[in-house]
Each structure stands twice: as C-alpha cells, then as structure tokens.
Amino acid sequence: MAERELAARLVALARAHHLTVTTAESCTGGLVAGAITAVPGASDVLECGFVTYSNAAKTKMLGVPAGLIGAVGAVSEAVARRMAAGARLRANADLAVAVTGIAGPGGGSAAKPVGTVWFGLAGRNGELLTRHKLFTGDRDQIRAASVIYALELLLGGISE
Numbered sequence: 001m002a003e004r005e006l007a008a009r010l011v012a013l014a015r016a017h018h019l020t021v022t023t024a025e026s027c028t029g030g031l032v033a034g035a036i037t038a039v040p041g042a043s044d045v046l047e048c049g050f051v052t053y054s055n056a057a058k059t060k061m062l063g064v065p066a067g068l069i070g071a072v073g074a075v076s077e078a079v080a081r082r083m084a085a086g087a088r089l090r091a092n093a094d095l096a097v098a099v100t101g102i103a104g105p106g107g108g109s110a111a112k113p114v115g116t117v118w119f120g121l122a123g124r125n126g127e128l129l130t131r132h133k134l135f136t137g138d139r140d141q142i143r144a145a146s147v148i149y150a151l152e153l154l155l156g157g158i159s160e
Helices: 003-016 031-037 055-062 066-072 077-091 139-159
Strands: 021-025 046-051 095-101 116-122 128-134
Touching: 003 031, 003 139, 021 031, 021 077, 031 046, 031 139, 046 055, 046 077, 055 066, 055 077, 066 077, 077 095, 077 116, 077 128, 095 139, 116 139, 128 139
Parallel strands: 021 046, 021 095
Antiparallel strands: 095 116, 116 128
C-alpha cells in the first residue's frame, strides 16, 4: 500500500477509535509525521512529532539515557524501544512509533550496514515492541521504505 493510502487509513482508524499518535524520528527526519499531516483531519489524531536526529536530542526530548546510546549505539533495539516509550509518555498519546537507522550513503559498518533501521512501537496498554529491517536502495529509498513501515506499525497497533 502506498504512503498516502496508509496515512489516510491510519488517520481514519485512529479517529474511529478515538486514539492519538505521536512519532519519534531520527533517520526519517519528520517524514512519518509529514505523511500523517498530509491527510485532512490529521489534527484529530496526531498529537505531535519529535525529530531527534542527534543523540543529545534523543536524550533531552525523549529521555533515552546517554549511557545507553553510548553502550549500544543510536541505531539499536534498545534505543528504538526507549524512543517510542519516551515519545508516548511526553506527548501523552495512545500510540507512538520510533524510527532510528542508517539511511546512508555513509555511516554504515559491518555490524550495522547502510539500510539498517530499528523501529519501536509503544502501545496503549504500555506494551512495547521493536522491529528490525534492512532496506536496500539509496538514501531516499531507505527513508521512504522506513516511513511506510512505520505507518504499518501504527496501523497494526490500532488493529490489535
């Protein structure tokens, strides 16, 4: 499903369930929130979006411990989990999605190649889940695929 369709479905479903959402984005730089706000009526469901591109912003805005980022890196399951939980708490939203990854063209390593993206989803009942993806393509393609996957995660969080 295309980004616009996913975002429209998300807004309609969240509105129908009287739910609010928030985003915590690093490598996508606000593109997930942007996709949601492209839908008329998004203000009924989108509480806010956090663009926490730097490690310091992840700590200051979302409460991700600096020591955790230092120990496991910003692109990790633990950081994605903490980003989602921190965004949900700080926005007082029902659902939060987090995206942290390496969109390239540089910044990758053998352990974390370009295209590595971790997602976190903080749900209504305090549940947290994480997902790891390895996308291929250039920077724009990796970011676009990450937006679609983040929207799918939010939709899944509402449907469950």
